[in-house]
Amino acid sequence: xxxxxxxxxxxxxxxxxxxxxxxxxxxxxxxxxxxxxxxxxxxxxxxxxxxxxxxxxxxxxxxxxxxxxxxxxxxxxxxxxxxxxxxxxxxxxxxxxxxxxxxxxxxxxxxxxxxxxxxxxxxxxxxxxxxxxxxxxxxxxxxxxxxxxxxxxxxxxxxxxxxxxxxxxxxxxxxxxxxxxxxxxxxxxxxxxxxxxxxxxxxxxxxxxxxxxxxxxxxxxxxxxxxxxxxxxxxxxxxxxxxxxxxxxxxxxxxxxxxxxxxxxxxxxxxxxxxxxxxxxxxxxxxxxxxxxxxxxxxxxxxxxxxxxxxxxxxxxxxxxxxxxxxxxxxxxxxxxxxxxxxxxxxxxxxxxxxxxxxxxxxxxxxxxxxxxxxxxxxxxxxxxxxxxxxxxxxxxxxxxxxxxxxxxxxxx
Ligand SMILES: Cc1cc2nc3c(=O)[nH]c(=O)nc-3n(C[C@H](O)[C@H](O)[C@H](O)COP(=O)(O)OP(=O)(O)OC[C@H]3O[C@@H](n4cnc5c(N)ncnc54)[C@H](O)[C@@H]3O)c2cc1C
Numbered sequence: 001x002x003x004x005x006x007x008x009x010x011x012x013x014x015x016x017x018x019x020x021x022x023x024x025x026x027x028x029x030x031x032x033x034x035x036x037x038x039x040x041x042x043x044x045x046x047x048x049x050x051x052x053x054x055x056x057x058x059x060x061x062x063x064x065x066x067x068x069x070x071x072x073x074x075x076x077x078x079x080x081x082x083x084x085x086x087x088x089x090x091x092x093x094x095x096x097x098x099x100x101x102x103x104x105x106x107x108x109x110x111x112x113x114x115x116x117x118x119x120x121x122x123x124x125x126x127x128x129x130x131x132x133x134x135x136x137x138x139x140x141x142x143x144x145x146x147x148x149x150x151x152x153x154x155x156x157x158x159x160x161x162x163x164x165x166x167x168x169x170x171x172x173x174x175x176x177x178x179x180x181x182x183x184x185x186x187x188x189x190x191x192x193x194x195x196x197x198x199x200x201x202x203x204x205x206x207x208x209x210x211x212x213x214x215x216x217x218x219x220x221x222x223x224x225x226x227x228x229x230x231x232x233x234x235x236x237x238x239x240x241x242x243x244x245x246x247x248x249x250x251x252x253x254x255x256x257x258x259x260x261x262x263x264x265x266x267x268x269x270x271x272x273x274x275x276x277x278x279x280x281x282x283x284x285x286x287x288x289x290x291x292x293x294x295x296x297x298x299x300x301x302x303x304x305x306x307x308x309x310x311x312x313x314x315x316x317x318x319x320x321x322x323x324x325x326x327x328x329x330x331x332x333x334x335x336x337x338x339x340x341x342x343x344x345x346x347x348x349x350x351x352x353x354x355x356x357x358x359x360x361x362x363x364x365x366x367x368x369x370x371x372x373x374x375x376x377x378x379x380x381x382x383x384x385x386x387x388x389x390x391x392x393x394x395x396x397x398x399x400x401x402x403x404x405x406x407x408x409x410x411x412x413x
């Protein structure tokens with residue numbers, strides 16, 4: 001017998017749980033989230049958790065702002081710590097056009113009410129004593145940035161939604177979705193059947209294959225992404241405060257403090273896609289084999305920028321799949337050709353934007369209109385089919401652009 005819910009979310013990563021929480025906050029609690037594995041089992045569990053406010057676009061920056069606010073509310077609601085470390089961030093400029101682009105954002109941040117300033121190399125050194133400022137002209141400083149524990153944040157969202165009445169079904173892979181004659185949706189998961197008027201697909205790089213049987217070819221693909229955690233260093237231990245996260249377009253990558261060591265995220269100039277023909281059915285929450293050889297040039301630049309990195313060993317090297325759309329933006333909103341079907345997938349900065357995306361989509365579902373215009377994320381932008389080759393090439397080129405400026409779209413994490 002089928003069970004009916006007002007809304008069903010598929011996928012229990014930070015984005016699916018954010019949507020479930022957003023709906024619950026708006027009084028929509030006759031809801032079910034279905035996860036094939038455990039919550040966070042996709043990309044969420046191995047993310048660095050970096051959350052920045054830096055963006056070239058006010059509407060996208062609003063997603064960042066609302067994400068941190070949402071995680072804080074979920075923490076207060078649930079008592080589950082989201083592990084926020086407010087470290088601030090520095091985004092380095094080594095080219096005049098980078099500095100000019102950062103400077104041009106000052107009025108935007110004033111309007112948004114977010115602390116933001118341009119700092120000179122001397123101030124950078126004070127904020128981050130381990131940095132080599134050679135060639136640096138200045139940096140954008142966003143002091144309210146930091147990082148959360150992605151697993152803690154996801155569980156806080158899930159627990160808060162659950163305490164308001166939402167249900168969560170784990171270890172239930174969705175096998176098929178189908179639109180019924182009355183326009184409602186049927187979802188089959190491990191022999192169980194569910195029906196709903198509102199179906200939200202938050203399955204990241206699994207979404208493409210899930211939607212193909214409906215005749216929807218959503219060009220979402222997985223790319224490999226590395227992060228490296230180093231051993232502790234005595235001088236970090238002695239610091240007494242937590243270093244800001246640094247994003248450097250030259251590496252290109254980000255470096256932040258992790259414990260008394262460092263965490264380095266690299267955006268390779270020649271990235272690799274992963275299983276673009278289809279995600280292996282047995283793939284769960286595994287990591288991919290790391291390939292540090294590929295990152296050597298980037299790591300050498302990182303060691304030049306932070307000489308202390310040459311004095312610490314690699315503790316962990318993670319290579320995880322990361323979801324990309326060809327234009328680097330998430331896919332968030334209704335699919336017009338299939339009423340009642342909503343997307344919340346395609347996030348490669350899903351920790352930084354997930355909480356805000358859940359709020360944005362919930363407002364849209366409940367009120368019938370989005371809370372503000374954000375055309376760049378609308379699923380209908382991919383209504384015209386793309387070849388797999390073109391889509392993957394564009395995903396890779398977005399990834400490879402790293403922290404290049406100016407960019408008028410979603411930042412990399
Ligand atoms: C190494 C690394 C570091 C990163 N660091 C950062 C960072 O610092 N900051 C940041 O913002 N982002 C970071 N990211 C990106 C971030 O991890 C993702 O953007 C985010 O986790 C995406 O969340 P999601 O909920 O969309 O997807 P996922 O977490 O992948 O969740 C999708 C869920 O759908 C489930 N699912 C799939 N198919 C089915 C099915 N048939 N039935 C039921 N359930 C299904 C999966 O099991 C999974 O749990 C990083 C990524 C990597 C790889």
